[in-house]
Amino acid sequence: MKLAKLPNGDPEIFYTLQGEGVSTGAPAIFVRLSTCNLHCTWCDTPYTWNWEGTSWKTTRGEKFKKEDVIIEYSPDQVWEKLQNYPCQRLVITGGEPLIQQQELAQLISKLPLDWAIEVETNGTLIPHELPGDRGIQYNVSLKLVHSGNSETQALKPKSIQWFSDNETSYFKFVVASDADLESVQSLQKTYGILADRIILMPEGTSSSTLRTKLPDVAEWCIQHGYRLSDRLHVHIWGDERAK
Numbered sequence: 001m002k003l004a005k006l007p008n009g010d011p012e013i014f015y016t017l018q019g020e021g022v023s024t025g026a027p028a029i030f031v032r033l034s035t036c037n038l039h040c041t042w043c044d045t046p047y048t049w050n051w052e053g054t055s056w057k058t059t060r061g062e063k064f065k066k067e068d069v070i071i072e073y074s075p076d077q078v079w080e081k082l083q084n085y086p087c088q089r090l091v092i093t094g095g096e097p098l099i100q101q102q103e104l105a106q107l108i109s110k111l112p113l114d115w116a117i118e119v120e121t122n123g124t125l126i127p128h129e130l131p132g133d134r135g136i137q138y139n140v141s142l143k144l145v146h147s148g149n150s151e152t153q154a155l156k157p158k159s160i161q162w163f164s165d166n167e168t169s170y171f172k173f174v175v176a177s178d179a180d181l182e183s184v185q186s187l188q189k190t191y192g193i194l195a196d197r198i199i200l201m202p203e204g205t206s207s208s209t210l211r212t213k214l215p216d217v218a219e220w221c222i223q224h225g226y227r228l229s230d231r232l233h234v235h236i237w238g239d240e241r242a243k
């Protein structure tokens, strides 16, 4: 499996609290996979895809050498690492983890049945190769126009419909404006997404910005029956990458 590599050479596997979404506050082991099929201008993990020699642009402007930021681990090696933590909740994040479904399925087959599994995804790929009877929670973060991706790249109708029909999928949206809210409503209507499985979050990489924006987002949630999520990790640790 291609994992993100930390500056110290280790794979990006860390134990913390889930910071957003329906499991906010739950202790969880995060495994960050490398590579992504989208190129969001404001991506906070550009080291998973923004390689030297490509024309992709981000607001941070940094480019990365693949060999500096990717490490190969077998599913067995990842499973060995996971057993070092006092926790049975695994969050697979990225990049876009569903690019590596085969390897992910091998890893999941090693986890005891009492482990909770969450997969963070941009919602462009259907997880056909992952077990359907494992209760995997999909945290689907569709990318809206402000991500810099074209609509055809970022919004794949068959895939969105699959996640909408799957009852353990939750759709998370960072919303900053009325236009963002309208995009969410339009997606909800087109794909019949249950309001209870839509989560709105304020935009911000500092605690003070989040606090300022939360009341408006809370109002939108109350009006439309959506869930509200804060971004707990930003309040506690700021915008830092795991060490």
Ligand code: SF4
Pocket: 036, 037, 038, 039, 040, 042, 043, 044, 045, 046, 048, 049, 094, 095, 096, 122, 143
């Ligand atoms: S989909 Fe996620 S990982 Fe990929 S570029 Fe966008 S924000 Fe970054």
